[in-house]
Amino acid sequence: MKITAIKDEVVSIASPMRNAVIDFSSMTISVVKVETDQVRDGSPVVGYGFTSNGRYAQSGILRERIIPRLMNADSADLATADGENVDPFACWDVMMTNEKPGGHGERSVAVGAIDMALWDIVAKMEDKPLYRLLGERYRDGEVDETVRVYAAGGYYYPEDSQSKLQDEMRGYLDMGFAETKMKVGGASLEEDIARIEAALEIVGEGRRLAVDVNARFDVPTAIRFAEAIAPYELRWYEEPVGVLDFQGHADVRAASTTPLATGENLFSTEDSLNLVRHAGLNPETDFLQMDPVLSYGLVEYLRTLEVLREHGWSARRCVPHGGHQFGLQLAAGLGLMGNEAYPGVFEPFGRFAPGASLDDGRVTLTDDPGIGYEAVPEIYGILVTAF
């Protein structure tokens, strides 16, 4: 088993939307292709990965550091002991050679994209979907046959904002979603409350609607907002304050009857450990959203789950950011609570497989080997064009 080439290309996932902090008009991702010397069913075994979303392409780090280290390594140092498959854990150590500790950002995204492609290969070599491979390795063969997904959106619209928000929410329910999320923090408190009430008219109960601040508030504003939304009994209140402000989270936690959700901008096990140590979150009610791709890949995500477990957090409290199929595979295979979805945004990388069905907020997975990007024409078309 030999990795014969690793390629990366930049792809635009520009979108006209914005959250409370940034717009996505120039958002890019890196897509990567890892080629091997193996053949299955007459085709070479290759793995595909990409950098989730929100953190831009990582061409420089991939080309200058991560890819050369893998390509310069001895094949035996990247493979399982029997040489029959790639070993993502061994590859991870090679990718991180001569990297100093700390500074978790960007590098974590570059490594995460390659890690995704490596797991794609591992599962393809065993001719099974990644979620089944993960169930076998980490859950005694158990998998979730369907995964709870929620529609993340609820953007601000320049005009006619509330009725467009309602149209958007109605669209999600029509697709089969049962739970949605909307942006807040980008308007006045009064306007956001009116938007929340407008959304609730469509989705119904508060437990079907989460709100996302994207870290825009300071602590006093976040506490005022927590008090204002308390009557609606919403599903969660996401990233109310600075993503690394652990003490600030603890202050908001103490003032909020709505569950908190956070973690999509924590990119390492170390940062996640600090969150559960210092942010005062409740493992019975709150939610953790670390994105396995942005945070050094599945290899590191497994370490994060272990640290969470040691601190009383079940994997069932985890619902990754990113809206990608990789997150879906991990949710089904590792028994996470669910996965984010971005219907119609970051297209086409957030698509479900054509053979998947979405009903009452749960989506099925397909039997395509690996992650299954080849089975999604809109994604595979881009990958084929890129490489």
Next chain:
Amino acid sequence: MKITAIKDEVVSIASPMRNAVIDFSSMTISVVKVETDQVRDGSPVVGYGFTSNGRYAQSGILRERIIPRLMNADSADLATADGENVDPFACWDVMMTNEKPGGHGERSVAVGAIDMALWDIVAKMEDKPLYRLLGERYRDGEVDETVRVYAAGGYYYPEDSQSKLQDEMRGYLDMGFAETKMKVGGASLEEDIARIEAALEIVGEGRRLAVDVNARFDVPTAIRFAEAIAPYELRWYEEPVGVLDFQGHADVRAASTTPLATGENLFSTEDSLNLVRHAGLNPETDFLQMDPVLSYGLVEYLRTLEVLREHGWSARRCVPHGGHQFGLQLAAGLGLMGNEAYPGVFEPFGRFAPGASLDDGRVTLTDDPGIGYEAVPEIYGILVTAF
């Protein structure tokens, strides 16, 4: 005042040395040049910056995000209100447009290099050294005319390790250093203690010698080491455990009579705030080593100093990592405790100006405008060749 071009190039600072975690055989930096439409003394005003050391070049982030944002901005949005000089604070906001919160690493280094070049320009436009400009802006005109510097080294040598270490330490004293630092954590406890004793034979008292673990130990090992070095009354015990393991620092702090030093791998004000909140450090005895270049530049470093002050930490407890002239200028201008120096390593970017003199561990600064790289032939030669 208009920025007319921003260029970046990759330069090798490869070195045969290694610390307890990485080797530097493939270490690179980005050097940047910011060009303006201004002329002083018949020459165009340009600023130079680079990415300190330890975190590699940042070509991708510079070229894909940071530089285009500045070059696409309206000149008025990058300049002071009167249009007479560049405004590094305004430039910082432009560089960070559409960047999500958190993920402080790499991006922070890219921004830091440009920030360095911008401050070089700001001071040159006022025809004074950066440290005097900083003293005027932030210390009512006061500056430190000399800066306390220590020689960071004390590497592991493949053979004849102790006598080579002694030669190295002797060399530092001969250069005029009064304080030195050596690597530990890359050998057995016994061997490291023997190395410490060998170094002390040359430098004399323990207060002239610091030890640096580069985050290699786990907490129990770090505590054992703290106990083993206690009798030597060393100057400080640096990065004993994971750089983001705030609780681990608190545990080591409680067990160590030697002052702790840390922070060179914290790259944002947010991370520094977490350190002083959660790591149990003592603002009367411990040391903070954040590198202004690795952590989003002087604009962010000023925020960090403010947050430190609010938590009882004087700037006099800060001694930046990096060994660069930029750190020296900040130390003199802002009244830091001192600055790191790497004699003969990361050459030539750690050089003092030819006109500077080093005596009893304090170095003088020169009157060259800006940071003064033009006055260091070995550095300026590289910059001229690169651009």
